[in-house]
Amino acid sequence: xxxxxxxxxxxxYQLVGEITVRLFGLPIPGPVLGMVLLFLTLVIRKRSGGAxxxxxxxxxxxxxxxxxxxxxxxxxxxxxxxxxWLPIALSLVLGTAIxxxxxxxxxxxxxxxxxxxxxxxx
Amino acid sequence: MxxxxxxxxxxxxxxxxxxxxxxxxxxxxxxxxxxxxxHQNPLLNPVITAILMLIAFLKLTGTSYEDYFEGGQFVxxxxxxxxxxxxxxxxxxxxxxxxxxxxxxVALLIGVVVGALSSITIAWLFGASPETQLSLAPKSVxxxxxxxxxxxxxxxxxxxxxxxxVTGILGALMGTRLFALLRIRDDRVKGIAMGVAAHGIGTAxxxxxxxxxxxxxxxxxALSAFATSALLPGLVDFLRAIYGGWL
Numbered sequence: 001x002x003x004x005x006x007x008x009x010x011x012x013y014q015l016v017g018e019i020t021v022r023l024f025g026l027p028i029p030g031p032v033l034g035m036v037l038l039f040l041t042l043v044i045r046k047r048s049g050g051a052x053x054x055x056x057x058x059x060x061x062x063x064x065x066x067x068x069x070x071x072x073x074x075x076x077x078x079x080x081x082x083x084x085w086l087p088i089a090l091s092l093v094l095g096t097a098i099x100x101x102x103x104x105x106x107x108x109x110x111x112x113x114x115x116x117x118x119x120x121x122x
Numbered sequence: 123m124x125x126x127x128x129x130x131x132x133x134x135x136x137x138x139x140x141x142x143x144x145x146x147x148x149x150x151x152x153x154x155x156x157x158x159x160x161h162q163n164p165l166l167n168p169v170i171t172a173i174l175m176l177i178a179f180l181k182l183t184g185t186s187y188e189d190y191f192e193g194g195q196f197v198x199x200x201x202x203x204x205x206x207x208x209x210x211x212x213x214x215x216x217x218x219x220x221x222x223x224x225x226x227x228v229a230l231l232i233g234v235v236v237g238a239l240s241s242i243t244i245a246w247l248f249g250a251s252p253e254t255q256l257s258l259a260p261k262s263v264x265x266x267x268x269x270x271x272x273x274x275x276x277x278x279x280x281x282x283x284x285x286x287x288v289t290g291i292l293g294a295l296m297g298t299r300l301f302a303l304l305r306i307r308d309d310r311v312k313g314i315a316m317g318v319a320a321h322g323i324g325t326a327x328x329x330x331x332x333x334x335x336x337x338x339x340x341x342x343x344a345l346s347a348f349a350t351s352a353l354l355p356g357l358v359d360f361l362r363a364i365y366g367g368w369l
Contacts, residue, residue, distance in 0.1 A: 007203060010203040010206045010207055011203055013209075014202050014203055014205075014206045017206070027351065027352065027355050028270075028348065028351040028352060029205075029266065029267050029270030029271070029351055030202075030270075031201075031202045031203075031205035031206055031267070032205060032267055032270075032347050032348055032351055034202075034205070034206040035205055035206045035207075035208050035209045035212075035344060035347075035348075036209075036348060038206055038209035038210075039209035039212050039213055042209060042210070042213040043213065043216065048210050048213055048214065052210060053210060055203075055207065056207035056208075056209075056210035056211070057210075059203060059204040059207045060204060060207055060208070060210075060211065060340075063204060063322045063323075063325070063326060064150075064167075064168055064169045064322070064326050065146075065147075065150045065197060066197055066200050066201045066204055066265075067169050067201075067265055067283075067286075067287045067290070067322070067323065068146055068149070068150055068169060068172045068173055068176065068194075068197065069142075069146060069190075069191060069194030069195065069197050069198040070198055070201075070265055070269075070280065070283035070284065070286075070287065071169060071170075071172075071173040071283065071284055071287040072173055072176045072177055072180070072187065072190060072191075072194065073187060073191075073280040073281075073283055073284055074173065074177065074284040075177045075180065075181070075187055076187050076280065077278075077280070077281045077284060080254070080281065081284075084249075084250050084251065084254050086248050086249075087244070087245045087246075087247075087248035087249055087250035087254065088245065088254065088258065088285070090244050090245075090248055091240075091241045091242075091244040091245040091248075091250070091258050091261075092241075092258070092261065092285065092288055092289055092292055093292060093296075094240065094244050095237065095240045095241035095244055095258070095261065095262075095289075096261075096262065096289050096292050096293050096296065096319050096320065097296060097300060098236065098237070098240045099233055099236065099237035099240065099262055099315075099318060099319040100293065100296070100297060100315045100316070100318075100319040100320075101300065101304065101315075102232060102233055102236045102237070103229050103230070103232065103233030103236075103237075103314060103315040103318045103319065103342075104229070104301070104304070104306050104311050104312070104314070104315035106225075106228055106229040106232040106233060107222075107226065107228070107229035107310075107311050107314055108225075108306070108308075110224060110225035110228040111222070111225045111311075114224060114225065
C-alpha cells in the first residue's frame, strides 16, 4: 500500500503539472511543474510522508534503468550520428567538460566573493 | 515442426509488449551485474552496456525500434513520475541548500547558459545541421525534460534522448577526474557541477562518491531542469535573432 499511495501521489502531481502547462501554454515540461508543485507542498507541510519517500526512493534508486529505452533509440539515428559524428562527439565531450568547469568555477567564485564581503564591511 | 512452433511463438512475442519490457529489465540487470563485478568501473556504466546489448539483440532478431518500444515505453513512462519524485530529495536537502543558496543559484544560471551555448556553438563550428545543434542544446538536462525542450525549440526529441544518455555517461566518466585535476575538494561544489552537466546518470555516480555529493547533484539536476526549460527557448530565439539563418 505504501508504494501504491506514493506512486499515485507522484502521478497526481504530474497530471496537475501536465494540465496546467497545457492550459496556460507554459514553456516548461509538465513533470517539471509537477516537481515544483510537490516541492512547494512539502515546504508548506514541513515534512515528506513515508509513502511518498518510499515511492520516490524506489523510482530514483533505479533512475539509470529508466534511460535505457530512450537510449536504444540510438539505433534509429545511427546514420545521422555517423554523418555528424565529429561535431556531435566534440560538442558532447567539450560541452560537458566546459559546463562542469564553469559551474564549479562560478560556485567557488561566488562563495569566495560572499565570504570576503563581511570582512570588508567589518 | 519445432521450427514452425518456434516461429509461431516468435510471431506472438514480437507483437506483444511483454518481450520489449522483459528484455529491457534483463539487459539492465545483467549490465548492472557486470558493473558490480568490474568494481563499478565507470567505463562499464550499466546504462551504456544495457543499451548496446539491447541494440545487438534487436539487430540480431530483426526487431524494429518501434516494436521494441511497445514494451520499452512502460519503463520510459516512469521518467515522468521520477522527475516529480526529485522534489523529495530536493526538500530533504533544503536546509543544507539554504546555507549556499546564492552561490548555487549563480552557478546554476551561469552553468545552464554556458552549457547550452557551448554545445550549440561547438556543434555549429564543426558543421552540424541545425536540427542536430538544437537536439544537442538541452543535452545536460534529465531525459524527459530535455525531450520536451528539444521538441519546443525545433530539435529531434528522440535524438536528444540518446545525446542526453551519452552526456550523462561522459559526465560520470570525466567528473571525478576533472575535479581532482582542478583540485576541487568541496563535495557540494562537485555535486552541483555534476548535476548541472550530467543530470541523473552523473547523480548516480555522485552518490558513489559521497551522500553529500549525491544529494547536491540531485538538487542541481532538479533545479537545472527547471532553469533550462525556462531559459533555453528564449536563448534560442535570441541566437536566431542575432545570427539569423543558421538555427
